[in-house]
Amino acid sequence: MESQQSDALDVERIREDFPILQREFNGNQVVYLDNAATTQTPEPVIESISDYYRNYNANVHRGIHQLSQEASIAYEEAHDKLAEFIGANGREEMVFTKNTTESENLVAYAWGLNELGPGDEVVLSEMEHHASLVTWQQLGKKTGADVKYIPVTDEGYLDMEAAEKLITDDTKMVSVVHVSNTLGTTNPVGELADIAHDHDSYIFVDGAQAVPNRPVDVQAIDADFYAFSGHKMVGPTGIGGLYGKEHVLEEMEPYLYGGDMIRKVTYDDSTWEDLPWKFEAGTPNIAQGIALAAAVDYLEDIGMERVQRHEEQLAEYAYDRLTEEGDVEIYGPPADDRGGLVSFNVDGVHAHDLSSILNDHAVAIRAGDHCTQPLHDKLGIAASARASFYIYNTREEIDKLVDAVDDARQLFAQ
Known part of the structure; x- marks a missing residue:
């Protein structure tokens, strides 16, 4: 894809790279508004996977032959690409995992199982994804550590005064989502990192x-750990990244054992490979890792500042359009202070029913608790509908969303 020159995205040009957007259902071209769950994949990323399997499919770090050498170089350079993308110091601080959930579990078990015990505390937020909440909740049960939660205000923000009281010298880990997948709230993760470090605590950011x-600049945030998933950034499924400060990762024991993560093995003991391979046991997702680097190339070609601006403008437009409907309740911060998603409910229409009717119009949204059941309980709702936006979405698609919401309302009014 040619580099975009203007400040605004050339969305129609971008859409040409995503063949799935040409699909039709019930005579309507698909309107894909479920990007917070998974983004679509552009041709250059698809081609990178095909190129690997067609031309240099081989296991990494295990062969002297040409194919293995080519695969190893591409896979290692993918770590370099992702490390640079988020501001890490180098590949030593970039571990490839399956997704954000696995990254949370890696830190919880490789670090937390050894470091936490009775009297220790883990502080989360009330808006955490289950990937964070359930992982640390269950680790607390295993270790005896207490898990506490930073409250969410009625406006959808973290209560930072409460955070300063909750994070104490007994706190060993603060785990917080950077942007809420339900509320669209952008949390002050840098400020939370400062508070955590003032109490000699680590901070894990779900990015x-x-x-x-x-x-994203993990060093500017001063995160100790930072995780993300490839399938939410035009990359393939089954690949994600865990950033960790090098000295912290060095001190941690491996989470998984087996091939490729070892340096020397005897019948009595084993020693571990250098970072990041120490945490990548067995044959990794090679093609997906290489394709994730291709996804980074694609996004950098567009420019992340413009990606953010486009998403936020769409979210603001959707917020305003849905607010005009009168009987729509939207959750989270105001229109001009949220990430690229809108969670809402229509009076008298269950979110699942709404999603089903929208599907008849070929409008794809998410309905349910979005892996934030406790937050939905706090909001007093069983489920919500969520429209989330990305680089290939348009205002016209949001208009189609609102038109479909109107049809759903009329149907349930009969």
Whole structure:
């Protein structure tokens, strides 16, 4: 894809790279507004996977032959690309995992199982994704550590005064989402990192909804750990990244054992490979890792500042259009202070029913609790509908969303 020159995205040109957007259902071209769950994949990323399997499919780090050498170089350079993309110091700080969920579990078990015990505390937020909440909740049960939660205000923001009281010298880990996948709230993760470090605590930032759509600098945030998923940033499924400060990763024991993560093995003991391979046991997702680097190339060619601006403008437009409907309740911050998604409910229409009717119009949204059941309980709702936007979405598609919502309302009014 040629580099975009103007400040605004050439969305029609971008859409040409995504063949799935040409699909039709019930005579309507698909309107894909479920990007917070998974983004679509452009041709250059698809081609990178095909190129690997067609031309140099081989296992990495295990062969002297040409194919293995080519695969190893491409896979290692993918780590370099992702490290640079989020501001890490180098590949030593970039571990490839399957997704953000696995990254959370890696840190919880490789670090937390050894470091946490009775009297220790883990502080989360009330808007955490289950990937964070359930992982640390269950680790707390295993280790005896207490899990506490930073409250969410009625406006959809974190209560930072409460955070300063909750994070104490007993806190060993703060795990917080960078951008809420339900509320669209952008949390002050740098400020939370400062508070955590003042109490000698680590901070883990869930960047699944941030890395795909805005510039991220893990060193500026001063995160100890930062995780993201490839399938939310025009990459393939089954690949994600975990950033960790090198000295912290060095001190941690491996989470998985087996091939490729070892340096020397005897019948009595084993030693571990250098970072990041120490945490990548077995044959990795080679093609997906290489394709994730291709996804980064694609996004950098567009420019992450413009990706963020486009998403936020669409979210603001959707917020305003849905607010005009009168009987729509929207959750989270105001229109001009949210990430690229809108969660809402229509009076008298269950979110699942709404999603089903929208599907008849070929409008794809998400309905349910979005892996934030406790947050939905706090909001007093069983489920919500969520429209989330990306680089290939348009205002016209949001108009189609609102038209479909009107049809749903009329249907349930009969």
